[in-house]
Amino acid sequence: MKSTSLILLFIVSFLFVTSHGLSEIESLLKFKKSLVIGRASALESWDRKNPPCKWIGVLCDKEYVWGLRLENIELSGSLNIEALMGLKSLRSLSFMNNKFRGPFPEFKKLGALKSIYLSNNQFDIKIPNDAFDGMGWLKKIYLEQNKFSGEIPMSMAKLPKLLELRLDGNRFTGQIPEFIHKPHMLNLSNNALAGPIPNILSTMDQTMFEGNQGLCGEPLEIKCYSPYNLSSEPKASSKTKSSKVLYIVAAVVASVLAILIILGLIIVLCRRRRNKQPLLSPEPGPSSLQKRAGIQESDKGQSSCHSHRAAKRMIHTTKLSFLRDDKGKFELQDLLKASAEILGSGCFGASYKTVLSNGSIMVVKRFKHMNNAGFEEFQEQITRIGRLNHDNLLPIVAYYYKKEEKLFVCDFIEKGSLAAHLHGHKSSGYPSLDWPTRLNIVKGVARGLLYLQKNLPSLMAPHGHLKSSNVLLSEKFDPIMTDYGLIPMINEESAQELMVAYKSPEYLKQSRVTNKTDVWGLGVLILEILTGKVPESFSQSDKESEADMANWVKSNFKGEWSKELFDQEMGKTNNCEAEILKLLKIGLSCCEVDVEKRLDIREVVEMLEDLTKEREGDDDFYSTYASEADGRSSRGVSSEGINLS
Structure with missing residues (x-):
């Protein structure tokens, strides 16, 4: 009786595993039918002969499909999300850099999704207001560089775990909805949004809102006006108008005097600096990164006063972009002032070892062959690299982007290179x-x-x-x-x-x-x-x-x-x-x-x-080398090489 039970249990388990594997294959093949494949060979590995985890773009963990990453292969057609409901472990979908358009995919049918990437496609429709209802696990939404129109869906703003949201480069209109919490990364630039920026987003970088002519409020330097202040008022008396004119004239005169006084002080300070000792403490010695690398170095023909102002302006108007949260934050100014030691000069540029004031040792690599990389292209690729996490890859801690200057900041590895x-x-x-x-x-x-x-x-x-x-x-x-x-x-x-x-x-x-x-x-x-x-x-x-x-x-x-x-x-x-x-x-x-x-x-x-x-048996394996090297097989190397089959 006991043996019969074990046999039944084995049969049931086998049938479950088999049906599970078949259901995933059927789901993926059904999904494939909804696609128009621009490159004929792009999905040729999607075949019943191969297990799904061997298919291109299918991401697996312990034989369970957890993600699809079908990027940059000229896909179009419609995304049959319903076909993917058979993938119970599915958590991530990425269809970036394709040619999808038409109705917005019904992602809410996959309530366990954690990330959606639709960047750089051809969607030109309004997203339904309830498009993200019930997606309580969703953390990342990338919809940038499409032609989405209409208002930003309220269901998107109510996602409880939302961490990253990119909607830049679309045609969204209306006001920014009230988010229930502040995302770690948000980009709404280059749309047609209007109205006040919600307070919860007021501390974000202002570049994330640029290109929306109708937006106002912090962090933009555009004041919002209440519609009540724009209503018609009784005409002011001529006496009131004249008093306002006097106030304006007085304010202008005071401003001009203040500017003249400031200019005079600057001239005096510059003359004192030339003729006497400098008023400001000297910059760090020749061991500083700024001096060794020549980063943003002022022309030698400039006066010391002007050079100091230029360096100070550069430091205060630039900042590092961090890709990792497990490192203590530091500023570009800290790197430029830190002691620096050149580690080497490769084909892309020099690398410098810097010691920050808190004792942290970092490596700054300066790239000189990236001048053609536009900001959006650069940011998209560096963000992908920043998401990588593997013991055998050196992560980029932070980066600095400027058209003529790109810096990568990484941890210092004491043992040096394999070379x-x-x-x-x-x-x-x-x-x-x-x-x-x-x-x-x-x-x-x-x-x-x-x-x-x-x-x-x-x-x-x-x-x-x-x-x-x-x-x-x-x-x-x-x-x-x-x-x-x-x-x-x-x-x-x-x-x-x-x-x-x-x-x-x-x-x-x-x-x-x-x-x-x-x-x-x-x-x-x-x-x-x-x-x-x-x-x-x-x-x-x-x-x-x-x-x-x-x-x-x-x-x-x-x-x-x-x-x-x-x-x-x-x-x-x-x-x-x-x-x-x-x-x-x-x-x-x-x-x-x-x-x-x-x-x-x-x-x-x-x-x-x-x-x-x-x-065991290695001696027999290697003794066959001489005979194998004379022949060829589909797995072997060239005729002078070794057959490994």
Whole structure:
């Protein structure tokens, strides 16, 4: 009897899991039918042969679909929200940078949603007033850069957990509704809103309300007038009018006198500064960031009085934009006055280590190839990057935007870069890296790349600039990647000249970047870590660039351990030669010139995770190398390489 019950329980569980999986597949395929797909191959992975979690743009956690991120693939048609009701774990929808229009999607049928992203589409309708009723978990709504009209829905303002709201670049009219609480981020700029700004929003940045001619009140410097003050009044007597004129004349005279007095004082102060000692305390010494980096530095031909005024005006009219809340806030002025030490000058600009007055150590990176990035484009991409959270990515703490000046502020990582440990440890005093540490670094970088690919699906190469100098090492020698997600913000000419992604075989030969370009960069990094060679030393005049490192390894690899091939600074390998050889083969498969035969990042991560789990039978595996290298398979590398199937 007991065994019968167990069998029944197993059958019921199996049927539940099966029906759950089928229901998600059916829901997604039904939703797909409502879409008009501009790129024929964009959703070709949405097929019953594959589980939903393998489909492009489908985000999963433990095989449950929690999000759809279908961005920048020219989708149009209608969004059949009802079809998605079968996805019980669905929490996030993103359809940014597509061509959707028509009626507003019925998101309220998905009451558990936490985020909605519809930015940069072609919606040109009014949003129903009850469009967000019952969505008690909704935290983020991004509707900017459409043509939405009518009033802002009251149901939106009543959302209890709303944190981020972007409605800028639309055609909303009427008054701003009374929000039940103040969102952390709100942008209503460039609409046709009118009337007073609610008090709860009066402390927000005034740029969030600009471009609405009819708005008044704080934080705008436009006073609101009551309609009662505009009603008709009895005509004032001529005596009253004349007295008003006298008051106006007196006020003008007093203002002119005050201005003359102030100008006189300024002239006296400037003369005293030139002829005597300065009245103000001197600026920080040459160790300050402002002096070392030349940020907003005044022309040398200006007088000291004018220079001081210009610097002071710059400090008080600019501020940092923070992407993280777990760091203590500081101002741009604090950075400019802080002691600074140059860490290095890369292809994008110099990096400076600064020590703030509270003891915090930060790194300020100054970018000089972003001048073509418009504010909206820049802010959209930097906000996406700011939402990323992974142990192997260095988060951006804050940024400063100006057309001719972009600064990123990050935490300082004490151990320095992987490049310094691999190639400069003797001069820098860093210890050499042993084999377990190198393997751990490769695994961490691969995990970080997989995370980037999942969370920045609109970018073909979400890192785009992977190299050893852009991998920092934490206190425990875990890898932390920097300079990721920059391709949309870097000037196109500069990106093609400087960024690693544009040195890949597919770009050099076919002028294209693919979703496996970062895998090629990872392969080069693996070979660099194992051989200790500098990839740039293999560059040739025929512009084969880093790909030549893979050719060098292939020509010198005979299928067995070789002291000439591997970096002797790894020290004792403790009988791990088989693992090292297997990692080398993974690296070569990542460097496959034919993109179709190159591993994808998910496969790389899985192979790396299994690397230390399969020690038995390794001798048999590697002994087959010689015979496998002569043949080819759909998973193998080039004819000179290794077959991993």
